[in-house]
Amino acid sequence: MSSQTTAPAEDVAGGVTETPRERVFALLQRQGGPVVLVLVVLLASIFSSGFASSGNFSTILVGNAYISLLALAETFVIISGGIDLSVGSMFALGGVLAAWGMNHGGSGVAVLLPIAVGLVVGVVQGSLIAYARLAPFIVTLAGLLFARGLLQAISNEGSTTYLVPGHSVFAFLGDGTWRPILTAVALFAIAAVVLVRTRFGQALFAIGGSENAALLMGVRVRRTKVFVYMLSGTLAAVAGMLNASRLQSGVTNIGVGYELTAIAAVVIGGTILTGGSGSIYGTAAGVLLLAVIQNLIGVHLSQYGSSASDLVNGAFLAVVVVLQSFLARRRAL
Amino acid sequence: MSDSSGVVLRLDGVSKSFPGVRALRDVSLELRAGEVHALVGENGAGKSTLIKISTGVYTADEGEVRLLDAPVSFTDPLQAQAAGISTIYQEVNLIPLMSVARNLYLGREPRRFGLVDTARMNRDARARLREFGIDVNPARPLRSLALGAQQMVSIARAVEIDARVVIMDEPTSSLEKREVETLFTVIERLAASGIAILYVSHRMEELYRICDRVTVMRDGQVVGSSAMADIDRLQLVSMMLGRDASDLRQHGSTAFAEGRDVEDDVVLRTQGLNVRHTLEDVSLDIRRGEVVGLGGLLGAGRSETARAIVGALHAESGEVAVNGKRLRRRSPAAAIRAGIAMLPEDRKLDGIVPGLSVRENIVLAALPRLSRMGLVQRSKQDEIVSFFIDRLQIKVSSPAQRVSDLSGGNQQKVLLARWLCLHPKALLLDEPTRGIDVGAKAEVQGLIEELARDGLAVLLISSDLEELIEGSDRIVVLREGKVVDNLTGDAVTDDNLMRALAADPSRSDDAQPAKDSS
Structure with missing residues (x-):
């Protein structure tokens, strides 16, 4: 009772159940992404000429700024124990809606329309998951198809590409080098605060950790779930909208498979796929790691194209997931 | 003790039905400020339903719940909590991956400028x-605490919410003796x-130790309510079971082991089991027809011994032989x-497959033997x-009934089967009898015999x-993963067992002095 720092394990009967080895694994699983990212960047800077240049860095960052927001959205959903497969489609739809809005009403519509549609689609998905108790996988798969279909309808089966006039207010929004980077950094920072320092964030961890216990502890489980899918849908549409501003066009065939890359980045960042544990900075590391690997392969292994980067990313993901399930199993014993 | 008769929570004529079951019939109950009120009854008596109605998990079909004399109708647990009714469940219902503090304050985190003040x-x-x-x-993370400590966290949480009523559903079932004492102080x-x-x-000693009044339920009804002091154990148990008190005596300490011979051939021989950090040189023989009790405090390595014997826990060294083989x-x-068959400690985690029927759960392990050329014979x-x-x-309505019901x-009997x-x-x-009511407990104990x-x-x-003393022919006592005593015949007594468990030096002719000399 006297000493506080050394006594705990004695005072609590049974004490700690985590062995040192488990702690190392847990650390590896949680911090593996950031650590590997630092290593890869260091090694690439030393051995790959041209990698460590401000030009290349800004290419990597700008090229991934808006896509990274999909991983951000996915982090919230996955921590809550769910999954959102619709973010890639919503990304594309957001872009097309913004460009269409630009042509049918100006910058205001271009900004607000994607937000509104993302919100509505998110709420519908969330409600189906929370209130009708449908599986997130199925609901958001339907959302994926729905968003893609809506996009096709607006763009006349993809044949019409709406352009954004370069001098418009809307085109200014997502353009440049610093604006995309700072937007992404700001949103990641806000997200980190929301996740760790708000009751909503805590509720997400609680629901993902044990939905039943969360319910009994008085967490508003259903409302929180609706909110998280709303957040995810809106964020994905906003990302697409910003991307359209940068590209000055509502590209119709963009975003296919982005949800899977986003999920991969989240998991590589140490967020557990079954929910209840994860971090924003881990996701940031996951996104950057995938982007850096892609960049390196683009430079050095360009003859293999994207297949090489998919191969490397896939292998990396497999290692992380194996580590996760290994940890989970050890804890279950 | 207190008799202020200030009724805090009152249930008046509450009824609740589920498809096919009448879970509660016209139940009335009064909870007074400052009293510890025992609620007892066999499984299926309606205790859980009553708790769930009081805490907003279910809504009553008929009748009224009044909190501080105002009628309330909770539709979810949050409303009940906000109104000052907290519940501590039998199994720890917290979030294992979240930190202790976050579990304690989930939903009520102290905030500064709208953000959670983590330091505070x-x-x-x-x-x-x-x-x-x-x-x-x-x-x-909460997960890193022992079960007893986790339970304490959930109690602390319950009390934290300016509770007027705290409902405790078997709070001691996962606690060690020392932790139980702390809990009682808290209560x-x-x-x-x-x-x-x-x-x-279900633990009688606890009820008599800390409760002021008791309400007994059976088959969804309240069958009696009394001051704890006015009712003795036998009356209480017979009221719960709705049976004549004399029936119960048969399972008392006198009946066991009489008229039954322990034969001399060793069926299960375990020699020198070693599991790192857990078991040290555990040897154990069980003869035909013998019930060997394994005594020890929480963490002494009892479950681990069983798990090591069946190979569910990897042993570095040691041998297990059945009938000499x-x-x-x-x-x-x-x-x-x-x-060798093992009935695990945690029915839900290791045993029962809740989605399957009683039939499927029973034949699960026997399927390989019942099948012929890969097909299972239904008639068999x-x-x-x-x-x-x-x-x-x-007790099932049909073999097709889901075991989770x-x-x-x-459920324990299904596993046994x-x-x-x-x-x-x-x-x-x-x-084998953890968490099951007195009646079923006696039945399971009878079955073991x-x-x-x-x-x-x-x-x-x-x-x-x-249970250990009454149900065993012999008790092997474990302490810190080692066999420290073997009580046989007349030596199987409360006193000896307690001494062995507590490492009392007065009987330590065979044991090394334990590390903690308290």
Whole structure:
């Protein structure tokens, strides 16, 4: 009772159940992404000429700024124990809606329309998951198809590409080098605060950790779930909208498979796929790691194209997931 | 003790039905400020339903719930909590991956400028938990605490919500003796501060120790309510069971082991089991028809011994032999083939497959034997299933009933049936009666006795000393993973066992002095 720092394990009967080895694994699983990212960047800077240049860095960052927001959205959903497969489609739809809005009403519509549609689609998905108790996988798969279909309808089966006039207010929004980077950094920072320092964030961890216990502890489980899918849908549409501003066009065939890359980045960042544990900075590391690997392969292994980067990313993901399930199993014993 | 008759929570004529079941019939109950009110009854008596109605998980079909004399109708647990009704469930219902402090304050985190004030939360949590006898770093994940400490966290949480009523559903079932003492101190303090406590437990000693009044339920109705002092144990139990008190005596300490011979041939021989950090040189023989009790405090390595014997826990060294034949491969499958069956401690986690029917759960382990060329013979299955339902008196509406709908006692019998249909030679029972009501407990204990009489070698692990003493021919005592005592014949007494468990030096002719000399 006297000493506080050394006594705990004695005072609590049974004490700690985590062995040192488990702690190392847990650390590896949680911090593996950031650590590997630092290593890869260091090694690439030393051995790959041209990698460590401000030009290349800004290419990597700008090229991934808006896509990274999909991983951000996915982090919230996955921590809550769910999954959102619709973010890639919503990304594309957001872009097309913004460009269409630009042509049918100006910058205001271009900004607000994607937000509104993302919100509505998110709420519908969330409600189906929370209130009708449908599986997130199925609901958001339907959302994926729905968003893609809506996009096709607006763009006349993809044949019409709406352009954004370069001098418009809307085109200014997502353009440049610093604006995309700072937007992404700001949103990641806000997200980190929301996740760790708000009751909503805590509720997400609680629901993902044990939905039943969360319910009994008085967490508003259903409302929180609706909110998280709303957040995810809106964020994905906003990302697409910003991307359209940068590209000055509502590209119709963009975003296919982005949800899977986003999920991969989240998991590589140490967020557990079954929910209840994860971090924003881990996701940031996951996104950057995938982007850096892609960049390196683009430079050095360009003859293999994207297949090489998919191969490397896939292998990396497999290692992380194996580590996760290994940890989970050890804890279950 | 307190008789202020200030009724805090009143249930008046509450009824609740589920499809096919009338769970509660015209139930009335009064909880007064500052009292510890025991709620007892067999499984299926309606205790859980009553609790769930009081806490907003269910809504009553008829009748009224009044809190501080105002009618309330909760539709979810949050409303009940906000109104001051907190519940502590039998199994710890917190989030294992979240930190202790975050669990403690989930939904009520202290905030500054709209954001959670983590530093203050951790500080508050530490101070609060000290009052409950726990001194841990509150930033640690809850999972890393022992079960008893986790339970304390959930109690601290319940009290934290300015509770007027605290409902405790078997709070001590996962606690060690020392932790139970801390809990009782806490309960007394809560009661003294005017909180009404509804205390559900199967443990008689606890009820008499801390409860002021008792309400007995049976078959969805209240069958009696009385001051604790005005009712003796036998009356209480017979009221719960709705049976004549004299029936119960048969399971008392006098009946066991009489008229049953322990034969001399060793069925299960375990020699020198070593599991790192857990077991040290554990050797154990069980003879035909013998029930060997395995005594020890929490963490002494009782469950681990059973798990190491069947190969569910990897042992670095040691041998297990059945009828003199050494097991070469050590795995649960090999153990089953050799005739060792184990009933695990945690029914939900390790045993019952909740989505399956009673039939499927019973034949699960026997499927390989019942199948011919990969196909399972249905008629053979039915035969076995109905035999065991009958033999173990499993109360089911039909073999097709989902096992998750059964009470704990009946689930345990289903598990027992599963292993018995493999015709095992040795049966390892890990806490076979934990969490099941008195009636079912007596039945399961009776069954164990019968099985031993039929020639089975039984290893019985139980935290219930009474059960251990009454139900065993011999008790092997473990402490810190080592066999420290072997009580046989007349030496199997409360006193000796307690001494062995507590490492009392006056009997330590065989034991090394324990590390903690308290």
